Amino acid sequence: MADSLNERSQNILEAIVEDYITSAEPVGSRAISRKHSFNLSPASVRNVMADLEEMGLLCSPHTSAGRIPTGKGFQYYIDTLLEVRDLNQNEKQNLRNSYRFQNMKMEDVMQEVGRVLSGLSQYTGLVMAPKFISTVFRQIEFIRLSQGRLLMIYVSETGLVQNKVIEANSSLTAQDLEYISNYLNSELNGLSIHDVRIKLKEELRKDRIHYDQLKQQALNLSCAALQDEVEDQLYVSGASLMLGQPEFSTPEKMKQLVQAFESKKVLIELLDRGQSAQGVQIFIGSESSDIDLQGCSLITSNFSNQKGAIGTLGVIGPVRMNYSQVVPIVDFTAQLVSRVLDREIEQN
């Protein structure tokens, strides 16, 4: 239905959205008529604006103010009016140079990506590391802490390190632990955690009374170590940049925003929603959705290595965000990070 807009209405809507993006203030008919050479008088523009308002694409904060785009208006703009140009070689190279991944461990790479995304966009950068369950097993080690407590260290294909403390009432010697980890490392190498879990279940079922006590132990331990879900890791960078945006200039809005960023839960849910999709995705935090992120938009893209471990990165900013600038940055960064992940994998 919204596609039934004629060209003039589209042009005017586009002009309003873009003016609003730069000014953050209601846009009046006079400004549109003057700045953009439509050769239309303010009065004509007003007529079109009234139509757009009726359609729910614009609204006016009060009678004598200009119009601002509604969530729906932004949605329409993004869906049908926004043209995202690709970066040229020069810009790509600049972006590549912004990131310094040399000899960085995975956590630092994630953090660096967030920082750079935030710095380039001047909004808040988000990076969610690949979920534990989607990572590919590379190596596991057990280290004895105090009596009955082991430290498990897990390394994924891409060099992501996880550790966990597990209870183990039996007293295993250092040799036992070495044997166990060797056994697991040879058995589980190259499987995703998801597949690891399936395999472990099978093995445990098959060998209820295992001939080899130590192998039995190994299965038990790895079950304890790899079964539970691991909290998602989310890196938030440049949260304070959002506080500079006029839409969040009141103390209440600020507090709300900082709370939302701090708990991370809402953000993770939002990022999860885009995990199945490909390419850049845009979420508009309209009035309907989460209260915590009212007035925010999210531009995300997934990154992944060839083995399928998927993470998400993106930028969160005000709805009134410079989409045409940020979208290509997010897009290309996701590609870059995917390549970095693959670099970690041993070529054979």
Next chain:
Amino acid sequence: MADSLNERSQNILEAIVEDYITSAEPVGSRAISRKHSFNLSPASVRNVMADLEEMGLLCSPHTSAGRIPTGKGFQYYIDTLLEVRDLNQNEKQNLRNSYRFQNMKMEDVMQEVGRVLSGLSQYTGLVMAPKFISTVFRQIEFIRLSQGRLLMIYVSETGLVQNKVIEANSSLTAQDLEYISNYLNSELNGLSIHDVRIKLKEELRKDRIHYDQLKQQALNLSCAALQDEVEDQLYVSGASLMLGQPEFSTPEKMKQLVQAFESKKVLIELLDRGQSAQGVQIFIGSESSDIDLQGCSLITSNFSNQKGAIGTLGVIGPVRMNYSQVVPIVDFTAQLVSRVLDREIEQN
């Protein structure tokens, strides 16, 4: 000099500080005269107040407002008037129950401590993990990533896991790496990183042309792995609680505060300053000190295990903070955490 205050002045100063702590508003002579049974008229109180103002312990925001304590005033209050009562057994048990450390890895313990500190105090909780250089070596592992790149995993005595990517142009086999880590684990076990570094330097100097190629490699690798300084890990919890405090209710103050919390640098510097001291320390962010943390006070205490790895935890709140409530919490928590760290160490 400030100690030359007579008893009445002290009482009045104390009353003002405590009123101000609960109300966050300038305290007038009338209120003091009425609420606290000094049997003094407002006029007499005013005379004393004028003296205290002259001494720099109080100030008035404007002529017709009450008085508020200056930084110096708070300092005096803390140094000579504040009585910190110990927690009774009941309260200690409650505090113990607030923390659930079972089967938590170190990072999670740190985070949990921050969360609970923040929750109990209703201010912002800070935890700085023991510095890398002060930790005691327990185990090191090397995992091959791609061609020429190794992942080093280091575990400290208390189960703190660090990892790092290092360049290694030589091509070492898995067996080589195992040999190397075994060698290092036996050589370096129980030494602090500080001592490890000294030992490595010595060894390298001694065996410039080492008879054993692999041992030489081991020394080189561990040098690369353990030489650099590692970024301090700081956990900040409940930053948004600070934004609810009236002293940070303006947008500018909020932004400033969030920025300071986000960069962490200022906080780390501040926490570092207290690392050498014992027991609870209080820093008042007076006008003179860091601009970023104006209006903030910091209550910290160090925690450590028997081997000497030192970390710091604490609470940051407005200068107008409830010291008598928060100080014992910070104190006892530090003791608790120290005990948890020791629990990790193998008893032999």
Next chain:
DNA sequence: ATTAGCACTCAACAGGGGCGAGTGCTAATA
């Protein structure tokens, strides 16, 4: 030494008028 009394100060609040940006409607125009 303490206190009652009094004049004074000043932030906070509410009301009112002018300004200006912007709108909707209507009638004239190409």
Next chain:
DNA sequence: TATTAGCACTCGCCCCTGTTGAGTGCTAAT
């Protein structure tokens, strides 16, 4: 018939004003 000039109207914003009330400093009396 689509466009536009003109005009009355709306309403947020700003500035000025007067009032209120909490609190002070000073002085003289106790």
